[in-house]
Amino acid sequence: MNQRAQIRLLPGGRRLHMHDGPIDLIVEAFGATGEIEKAYRAASASFVNVLDELCCELWLLRNACSQETIWPGGSVARRMMAATMPYASEYFITPMAAVAGAVAEEILASMVAAADLSRAYVNDGGDIALHLMDGETFMIGMVERPDMPSLFGTATLTASDSMRGIATSGWRGRSFSLGIADAVTVLADRAAAADAAATIIANAVDLPEHPAMVRIPASELAPDSDLGRRRVTQAVGELTEMEIAEALNSGVRCADRLLKIGLIKSAALNLQGHIRVVGSMKHSIAPLDERILVHA
């Protein structure tokens, strides 16, 4: 085990918290006690290697995806590449756009392989990989702004839906965004795919020449950013209803396209309090029980 990784059960004893460098995961498995233990052991064993393995191929993962891209060897890295390659011909994207989702997926896969679980989730800073056995459901809570967490909607995922990944992207998040969306939440078959799609759709929610935005080349903020000199959003001024609609329309067009070719199952786009939903996200304001993942 490396010296940095911290792994502990959170107070209450049900959820596992794993931290290493920039990776911060909350994990919860449901099933027989012995199985949960097995799952947490597997998650820990897999987790301690993730960051070191990723960093070996970081140089490769920070390059834009293209048909000439060299495929990495690491398991998480390959998940990142697989999730971002579908966008390579049309958009600028690097495998890093799917790093959080891919890590969540990898840890979840190790748990499901090791133990018999009815349900499980791995939440990597809001990018979530889910496991659901027949008859089980997860209720997902969505927050509009991570700095002011309050639920703006909930969605129920059932085992018969094929969605096992949730991700959110926006300029307020931890990663840089080229767009102006406060948050775009995507449901997809897998977490890495959701992560990549959320990045693409959040970039598309935009008013390119609008003067009310502050955009700064990514490399001036973080010299080693995979976005290079691309200008990332640092502030968004107040927009009129018309402008909000225009920016959201641009994002919705992008999301519709991804929905049609099967890259996503649904998306919720949020800009200055206005929300648009694409696809089959089941809205509900059902009473919130404990089966909730709040994510930003």
Next chain:
Amino acid sequence: MAGDDDAIRCDACPVLCYIKPGRTGSCDRYGNHEGKLVRLDPHVVLDRAVERGESVVPFLEPSRDWDGSLVSHGETFVTAIGAGTTYPDYKPAPFIISSQVDGVDLVTVVTEGIFSYCGVKLKIDTDRHLGDECSTVRSQGEGVGHVTTSEYGSQMLSLGGVRHLTGGSRHEGTATCDALLDLCNGKAVELKIDEGAKVVVQAGKAPIVDGIQEERMRVGCGSATIGMFAKQWFGKVDDVVVVDDHITGVLSEHQAGKLLGVPETGIKLKGRRSTPGRYFQVAEPGTSWGGTNIDDPLSILGKFNSKKAWQGLRVFMVSTTGEHHAYFELNESLKPVQRELPKSLRESVARIQENCEPAMCTVLFMGGAGGSLRAGVTENPVRLTHSVGDSLTRVTCGGAPVYVWPGGGITFMVDVTRMPQNAFGYVPTPALVAPIEFTLKLADYAELGGYMESVRPLSSIIARGDGRRRVAAREDNPWPLESKPRSRSRKKKK
């Protein structure tokens, strides 16, 4: 715009971020402050000012109360909280700070120690029986410590220690580390004692035993209570029994009653008589009347002696905290019948209660500064131990005074309520991370092989509001830099 030259490489993890001035790395935990890599956990600076009621200054914001000028040196003390550690410790401790007090150059070596040899000693003010001595104390179902002794009005528990932290299963270690961390950081922890009670413990707060919050610490043992209140009861009642698991007192037989001329009442106590009017083991230990297991006080009385007792005899029974009480009068067949408590006795119950101190939990952190931690202070670790032993070096824990055990090593105890909040952390070993500061004269520091080239002036640490959490010094703590320790001064009452 500054060029990439100003960026620094963070080597805290293999991502190796390039971080520009004023920015953080991808983890948001390390940042570049004026060309220096800093950890963004706030570093606590005790401000020797009148306590401003937890005047903690928000991280990375300049102090409201501070105009940005240099603080006069003797008035600021850098604690080790958030200093980080440098394990393995052959590297110099994170901060070695010099400051001048009364013309004497002092050095404060600031580090956070990783303590796998550590634990807490708990004093829980209650007479209720929490568990037998040596019984296992559990948290999250794992054994994290054991019951030690009963002290005056209190039950003592010992939690943690290296055997629980690293000597048992992984779960046991984690549960122990969690419990210690929460207790030391002032949080409430629920403990279950094998064959005993469930108790919620929080430093500085009343214990909650089996769901009932303890209000008062006993005024005295049963016998002492008789002695204290005999005069006030005299004439108002014929006999008084103060029920106590340790020593139950009986007024008419007790020396205090005899002196007042209280006549014999023919009362008969169960249990083992120690001296006149004092009884051991009137019942089993428990969480009811006076720390016994009885709910019916009459169950500790035998039949009244018909030659001495009389119809209408008034008996008052009360526990050592006044929490339980009952009043009886004997009927024609000399059987006690419960009656409403007369007003005069109600006043004496109130008097007992007001003479009890509030029940409280005390959490003392105890740890030993190991060889490697000492090596961060000096190249010759044993000299530090000797220097502490000879009182040349003062040890503080987050600026709070500690008691250093005589004998070998640097094993100390500290009252966690005298430390700044959230002063403790943990590492997954599992072990606790606690701040520890060694203060000594600069000349003495050189003498014992200190890292003289690493000593830096206090002004370099506090020149800016960067990442320093400034907290007011507690008035009841001796100032860590004061030349003469105010040894063993009792905590002032406000």
